[in-house]
Amino acid sequence: DGGITQSPKYLFRKEGQNVTLSCEQNLNHDAMYWYRQDPGQGLRLIYYSQIVNDFQKGDIAEGYSVSREKKESFPLTVTSAQKNPTAFYLCASRGTAGANVLTFGAGSRLTVL
């Protein structure tokens, strides 16, 4: 089945450590997105990539980095510079069928101890 796979599902990190969240899609979508979700808040856009080897900052990019070396993969690194990294992270992709519909992965929950 086509879809988006995020890993790990749960991740614990000590303060001062970088951590990388994986996002892989087999939908042949060009565009991919990373959102952050905090309790009682909507999703906020961290980074997005509309094509391989190109990516742009979203609304809350500080303390995060990404790469897009392959169409299928869009990993997110949460760096030690991110002041409040505990959150639920959602990866999504968009195809070319129109209506800008995003397909989401199941999410990764990061907890900083």
Place this chain on the structure above:
Amino acid sequence: GEDVEQSLFLSVREGDSSVINCTYTDSSSTYLYWYKQEPGAGLQLLTYIFSNMDMKQDQRLTVLLNKKDKHLSLRIADTQTGDSAIYFCAESSDTGRRALTFGSGTRLQVQP
């Protein structure tokens, strides 16, 4: 910038209709969406509407759009306990980054 607002909580009895409301500010919105999120899971698209439409119906779901007032609603008929979840309203435009801007979500609780 764009802003999307929703009420935080709605409680209904099983079998009743649920109506979840949303307002948005971006006049250039091209599409408006409703997504559903169950606990600990990603978001699942329920339906979307093009901004030049007034209404869209899909089985138990009815979406109404008042573009003049920038108001979107989702009606769920014959609400079931399995409909308990968080419902997100979102909007996007067909220019620029084409990302979705989300509201804070409405938690729907269905009482048996």
